[in-house]
Amino acid sequence: MRRSLLAAAGLLLAAPLLASVGPAATAQSPQAPKADPAAPITLWAPSHVTAFAFRHRTWTDLGLRVIAHGAPFELWSQRPSYDDQIQTVWHSAAGDVPLPAGSMSDFSGLDRFLKITIDPKKRGEDTLTMTRKGCLNGYSERVDPNADPRSPYPVGCWYNAYSLGSVQGIQAGWATPVLSQSRPLRIGPGEYTVTATIRSRYAEIFGISPDEATRSLALTVTDERGGEAASVGRHRDLARPAAHRPTGPAGRADEGGPQPDLRSLPAWGISLNKKGTYLRFSATVWNAGDSPLVVDGFRRDGEDLMDAYQYFFDAAGNQTGYQPVGSMEWDPRPSHSHWHFEDFARYTLLDADQTQVAKSKKEAFCLANTDSVDLTVPAADWRPENTDLSTSCGDYSSLSIREVLVSGWGDTYSQYRAGQSFPIADLPNGTYYIAVTANPEHKLVESSTDNNQSLREIRISGSPQHRKVTVPQVGIVHEEGYGGQG
Known part of the structure; x- marks a missing residue:
C-alpha cells in the first residue's frame, strides 16, 4: 500500500516561493x-x-x-x-x-x-x-x-x-x-x-x-x-513530460555525470492469506544516487502501451540526454488503474539454497516517492512534492506521463496490491527467502547494480490446512511501528 499522498517528485529547482498552509482548526x-x-x-x-x-x-x-x-x-x-x-x-x-x-x-x-x-x-x-x-x-x-x-x-x-x-x-x-x-x-x-x-x-x-x-x-x-472544519489544500504546478518523444541519437553528453542508484529494502508486512495458499508481502525500492530516476512514457497510436525513455540530468538540473528503457502498460485492475513501468523491480521466492521456486505476478510499477528512506545521502531531495520534475501515474486517456523516483526516497508496494504475493500451496515447509530485486534486466542506467537485491528470510510450517509463516526480526527494527509519516 502506498504510505503517502505524494504525487509529485523531482529535482529541487523550481520550488514555490512560499509553502504556507494553515492548521485544520x-x-x-x-x-x-x-x-x-x-x-x-x-x-x-x-x-x-x-x-x-x-x-x-x-x-x-x-x-x-x-x-x-x-x-x-x-x-x-x-x-x-x-x-x-x-x-x-x-x-x-x-x-x-x-x-x-x-x-x-x-x-x-x-x-x-x-x-x-x-x-x-x-x-x-x-x-x-x-x-x-x-x-x-x-x-x-x-x-x-x-x-x-x-x-x-x-x-x-x-x-x-x-x-x-x-x-x-x-x-x-x-x-x-x-x-x-x-x-x-x-x-x-x-x-x-x-x-x-x-x-x-x-x-x-x-x-x-x-x-x-x-x-x-x-x-x-x-x-x-x-459546522465543517476548515480545509486548506495545497496547489502544486505539476511539471509535464516532454511534449513529444525524443529524437536524435540516444545517449548523454556527460557519461560521468549524476546517476540514480537503485537499492532494495528487506521485504516486510509478510503474511499468508486465509487459506494459507499465498504468501503476501510489501516491498520498497529506493534511490540512493545523486540524480533522480526520471522516466517519460509516450503512448503508441491506438494502443494501451507507451514507449519509455530514461532522461539524464547534470548537477544543475539541465537535461543531458536520454535512453530507451522499455515500455509502460495500462493496468486496469481495481487496485491499480494507472500506467505501469515495466522492468523496474522483480519479486522472487527462493528456497534454502537460494534457488528460485516462485515468482510474483507483480512485474510493472507506477513510480512515486512514497517513503523517505535516507535524506542524508548526497543530493537527497528533501521536498520532492515542490519540484519541477513530477511523478504522475496518469489515467486511461493519458498520451504521455512522467514517473520519477528522487534521491533519498523509495517506492513501496504493499501486500494488498494485485500480484503482490507468491503461490505456496505446493511448496514444502522449510526456510525460504523473499528476494526484492531492483532493475532486474539492467535496462535502467544507474551508478551500480551490485546493490540491487535484498533477501528476507522466512520460515513456512504447519499442516497443509493450517500453514504458518514465521518471519525472523531484522536487527532491532519493529515493523509494526511503520507509519508512513510523522
Missing part, C-alpha cells in the same frame, strides 16, 4: 514572538483555536508552531545498521550537538517532545495530560518578512520501517506545525484551556528558556454537525 495567523536571542527555536500558539469533534474525538494540531530564530534549525538522524538505535545530531551554529540516545525510536519525529495538558472548564472533571511526538518538518510558513523566501526542508517526517536516515529542519524566520493530527485528542465538544510545553530534556539541549518553551491557549470544540 481555525486559528490566528502566527506572528514571530519576542524571543530570547540565544534561543534557536521557540514554541508559538494562537490565543484561541476552534476544532470539531466526531464521536468524542477531536483532530487538531492546536495551532502549535515551532519558530526558528537567527539560523536554520536542523536535525540529522542516521541508523548505522538495523542492529543500532537511531542517532540524532543537532547541527547548531556553534557545532554539532548529539541528542541523547533514544530521542527517536523511528524516523517519524522526536519522541515525547511535547507535554500537553487540557483542562476542562466543567467542575469535577480531571485534567487530561499527554506527551506527544514532535515532527519538525511540516507545511511551514514564513513569519519574518526578512527571512529567506523558500524553505528547503521536507514536508512531513516520511519514513519506512527500514529507513536509514532523515533530516528535520526549520528555515530561519519560518514556523512549522509540530503536532501531528494523525492521533485525535480524546475530548468532545466543550471549552478547554490547553498548555503545551517542550519537555525539559529537549529545551535544555536547545537552550530554550521555560518561558519560551511553554504556551497556553483556549480551545473550543464543537460537534462536527454544527
Whole structure:
C-alpha cells in the first residue's frame, strides 16, 4: 500500500516561493514572538483555536508552531545498521550537538517532545495530560518578512520501517506545525484551556528558556454537525513530460555525470492469506544516487502501451540526454488503474539454497516517492512534492506521463496490491527467502547494480490446512511501528 499522498517528485529547482498552509482548526495567523536571542527555536500558539469533534474525538494540531530564530534549525538522524538505535545530531551554529540516545525510536519525529495538558472548564472533571511526538518538518510558513523566501526542508517526517536516515529542519524566520493530527485528542465538544510545553530534556539541549518553551491557549470544540472544519489544500504546478518523444541519437553528453542508484529494502508486512495458499508481502525500492530516476512514457497510436525513455540530468538540473528503457502498460485492475513501468523491480521466492521456486505476478510499477528512506545521502531531495520534475501515474486517456523516483526516497508496494504475493500451496515447509530485486534486466542506467537485491528470510510450517509463516526480526527494527509519516 502506498504510505503517502505524494504525487509529485523531482529535482529541487523550481520550488514555490512560499509553502504556507494553515492548521485544520481555525486559528490566528502566527506572528514571530519576542524571543530570547540565544534561543534557536521557540514554541508559538494562537490565543484561541476552534476544532470539531466526531464521536468524542477531536483532530487538531492546536495551532502549535515551532519558530526558528537567527539560523536554520536542523536535525540529522542516521541508523548505522538495523542492529543500532537511531542517532540524532543537532547541527547548531556553534557545532554539532548529539541528542541523547533514544530521542527517536523511528524516523517519524522526536519522541515525547511535547507535554500537553487540557483542562476542562466543567467542575469535577480531571485534567487530561499527554506527551506527544514532535515532527519538525511540516507545511511551514514564513513569519519574518526578512527571512529567506523558500524553505528547503521536507514536508512531513516520511519514513519506512527500514529507513536509514532523515533530516528535520526549520528555515530561519519560518514556523512549522509540530503536532501531528494523525492521533485525535480524546475530548468532545466543550471549552478547554490547553498548555503545551517542550519537555525539559529537549529545551535544555536547545537552550530554550521555560518561558519560551511553554504556551497556553483556549480551545473550543464543537460537534462536527454544527459546522465543517476548515480545509486548506495545497496547489502544486505539476511539471509535464516532454511534449513529444525524443529524437536524435540516444545517449548523454556527460557519461560521468549524476546517476540514480537503485537499492532494495528487506521485504516486510509478510503474511499468508486465509487459506494459507499465498504468501503476501510489501516491498520498497529506493534511490540512493545523486540524480533522480526520471522516466517519460509516450503512448503508441491506438494502443494501451507507451514507449519509455530514461532522461539524464547534470548537477544543475539541465537535461543531458536520454535512453530507451522499455515500455509502460495500462493496468486496469481495481487496485491499480494507472500506467505501469515495466522492468523496474522483480519479486522472487527462493528456497534454502537460494534457488528460485516462485515468482510474483507483480512485474510493472507506477513510480512515486512514497517513503523517505535516507535524506542524508548526497543530493537527497528533501521536498520532492515542490519540484519541477513530477511523478504522475496518469489515467486511461493519458498520451504521455512522467514517473520519477528522487534521491533519498523509495517506492513501496504493499501486500494488498494485485500480484503482490507468491503461490505456496505446493511448496514444502522449510526456510525460504523473499528476494526484492531492483532493475532486474539492467535496462535502467544507474551508478551500480551490485546493490540491487535484498533477501528476507522466512520460515513456512504447519499442516497443509493450517500453514504458518514465521518471519525472523531484522536487527532491532519493529515493523509494526511503520507509519508512513510523522
